[in-house]
Amino acid sequence: MRADARRNRERILKAAREVFAEQGAAAQMEPIARRAGVGVGTLYRNFPTRRALIGAMRAEWTAERTANLERALATTDPWTAVTEYVHRGAEAMSRDAGLREVFPDLPAKETTPEDEAAFRDRLTVLVRRAHDAGALRPEVTAETYNGMMVGLGAAITAGTDWRLAADILLAGLRATPT
């Protein structure tokens, strides 16, 4: 693969993230190519279809979330791990606001099934540790937790300050000391 080809691929992905973040799911291909300083032909050579482009973005997104999760898991205290992951997630959401609404369009399993599974595994560990420490509300499963993270993203996209939103969610997730 030629050097400029790889460079173009990166520029396209970067431009796609920006345009999707600004315009949401309705973002079009031609403006993405323009912002990348590239023709649509080049865009379609790297990503044969629109869904493929979104899929590549999703792969990066999942990788980033998984990395955040692992950094959080490195913390010894289970509840600190939870707060850290929620904060990192909230920050990432506020950065890529509009991006969030395009991923539900394509089924998660279609593009990166193994990455998605890896993410789920880590998340399950995080939740179980917090449960064992008695820090997390017992009804909250990994599914629930993930769903609430999606909600957190929507709240942030709606304009809520991400620190405040994260604090509220964390307070709600914390087990009530009996």
Place this chain on the structure above:
Amino acid sequence: MRADARRNRERILKAAREVFAEQGAAAQMEPIARRAGVGVGTLYRNFPTRRALIGAMRAEWTAERTANLERALATTDPWTAVTEYVHRGAEAMSRDAGLREVFPDLPAKETTPEDEAAFRDRLTVLVRRAHDAGALRPEVTAETYNGMMVGLGAAITAGTDWRLAADILLAGLRATPT
């Protein structure tokens, strides 16, 4: 206005709610007409444009939320009012899941500015009362509150049980007793 015309208008609105709830923002006009048992011509006579149809749905939605808010305000205890409104909202969201994602597309002020303002006023009252009673986290404004409700809707759409999600949110909103 002829009797069947009014009946058709109602049937179209009902069908639109259903189809939008199922398909999300990508829902198309022709399936809506089919489900209403009506041709597209009739649809466009009642709602001259797609945005107008969505606007009408939004008007109904705002009216319902305002009604919920007023019922909640009738409660004497300020915190009970908050919990009641959140629960009603969560239930409504779980009913009209996909509907939520189509409203951000058109600016709120465009269609029903006065209804929207009335809703905001009621919401401000709800929040102030809860603050005065020391029940609500002091940093939470009406804006924040509304944003968190949007997030709640997203979490529910993502598959979280609405009762659990509402409980988590409420626990997070509650002022921490010092």
Place this chain on the structure above:
DNA sequence: GGTCATCCGGACCCGGACCTCCGGTTCCGG
């Protein structure tokens, strides 16, 4: 029951967005 205005329905436009294709250009092995 007759007449006419109103309404219904679906067969057509039309614009726009995704995708293709080919001539010109740029980078690597000999």
Place this chain on the structure above:
DNA sequence: CCGGAACCGGAGGTCCGGGTCCGGATGACC
């Protein structure tokens, strides 16, 4: 330095969905 292969760019093709229009039917008033 040079041949060629890979790559770039943008002008279209195609399809699809929102919106129009007119012949036929239907309901209201006398």
